[in-house]
Amino acid sequence: MSDTTASELSRVAARGTPHQIGRTLGEAGRDAVHDILLKVDYWRAVTDPTHADKVQVMAENLRTLFPAIWEELQGLAEGLHLPLEQVVAWNCRGDLMSNVPDGCTTVQIPGDAPIIGHNEDGLPGFRGHAMLAEITPDDGPAFMSFCYPGSVPGHTFATNATGLVQAVNNLRLRDVAADLPRMGVGRALLTCETLDDALRLLARHNTCGGFHMTLAQAGDPRLMSVEFGGGDCSTKEILTPSVHANHALHMGNGAKGQAITASSRDRQARGTEMLAEGVRNPLRILRDTGGAGLPVHRCHAEDPDHENTLASAVFRVGSSTVDWSVYDQTSEHPVFAST
Numbered sequence: 001m002s003d004t005t006a007s008e009l010s011r012v013a014a015r016g017t018p019h020q021i022g023r024t025l026g027e028a029g030r031d032a033v034h035d036i037l038l039k040v041d042y043w044r045a046v047t048d049p050t051h052a053d054k055v056q057v058m059a060e061n062l063r064t065l066f067p068a069i070w071e072e073l074q075g076l077a078e079g080l081h082l083p084l085e086q087v088v089a090w091n092c093r094g095d096l097m098s099n100v101p102d103g104c105t106t107v108q109i110p111g112d113a114p115i116i117g118h119n120e121d122g123l124p125g126f127r128g129h130a131m132l133a134e135i136t137p138d139d140g141p142a143f144m145s146f147c148y149p150g151s152v153p154g155h156t157f158a159t160n161a162t163g164l165v166q167a168v169n170n171l172r173l174r175d176v177a178a179d180l181p182r183m184g185v186g187r188a189l190l191t192c193e194t195l196d197d198a199l200r201l202l203a204r205h206n207t208c209g210g211f212h213m214t215l216a217q218a219g220d221p222r223l224m225s226v227e228f229g230g231g232d233c234s235t236k237e238i239l240t241p242s243v244h245a246n247h248a249l250h251m252g253n254g255a256k257g258q259a260i261t262a263s264s265r266d267r268q269a270r271g272t273e274m275l276a277e278g279v280r281n282p283l284r285i286l287r288d289t290g291g292a293g294l295p296v297h298r299c300h301a302e303d304p305d306h307e308n309t310l311a312s313a314v315f316r317v318g319s320s321t322v323d324w325s326v327y328d329q330t331s332e333h334p335v336f337a338s339t
Helices: 018-035 041-046 049-065 067-080 084-090 182-189 195-204 262-276 282-286
Strands: 010-016 105-109 115-122 131-137 143-147 157-160 164-171 210-217 220-229 232-237 242-244 308-317 322-328
Touching: 010 018, 018 067, 018 131, 018 143, 041 084, 049 067, 049 084, 067 084, 067 182, 105 164, 105 210, 105 220, 105 262, 105 282, 115 164, 115 210, 115 282, 157 308, 164 182, 164 195, 164 308, 182 195, 182 210, 195 210, 195 220, 195 232, 210 308, 242 262, 262 282, 282 308
Parallel strands: 010 131
Antiparallel strands: 105 115, 105 242, 115 308, 131 143, 143 157, 157 164, 164 210, 210 220, 220 232, 308 322
């Protein structure tokens, strides 16, 4: 990973055991969590003791199915100087509530070398505090991931050493009885070595809150859209240029009763409109503020979903390598890139 210009995004390198990696990420995000996150209503709502029983079920299943991720969460809590039960609850936020401030827009351009563009939209207060992490585990592939303070990797955008690319959008599925945290599933996906391994993982483990993932891998021409949660999983190969915001498009019965916010509806419509006009530059779509409704690129302090675009990423998935570039909220040029 190379730095190309000054950035609002910090850079952190973590290596070693799962516990060591979690502790490093916790230490890197500690000040932002204590100064910003602990003061927002969402933190108090998610960590309310009324959720304790549900969180305990998800924690026990995560520890059983993915013990390394459980150890990473323990290290994260240690590095954050916070009680483990609160950190686990925060990393179960989308399984406990459908209205958490996790947004995002993904542009999907299929072809011999698929392109994935992604806006990472989160709490506006995290501007200047989010991280681009280089993770080198003792066991499993290394990876690069956008990371929020207080959260494990795997629910934003990332690519691992096997050439697997992940871009994740929040789905606001209501009335989900989750027994596994969706962020744990997303983190587990970064240990996969093939696209098919990733698809099998999501087909097997989806009794969680809702996520949409765009997946691709170097050397594999497929560009895959996966909507999952609430015990359902829908997989679709993307064959024409497409966009995906924060509501399920092909999940069918699994998405009944989902919440579709005005921002998600408008971003989906605007991105689709631009693709129909022949726009194929994903960054042009991700940075767009036009259209009749709420913008794709979100910088307004009064965003109705309480989200702002904190970073944009573009992945070009080639025959043997993945070339990627990351932009912060307003940079004209990449602030980090693969080469």
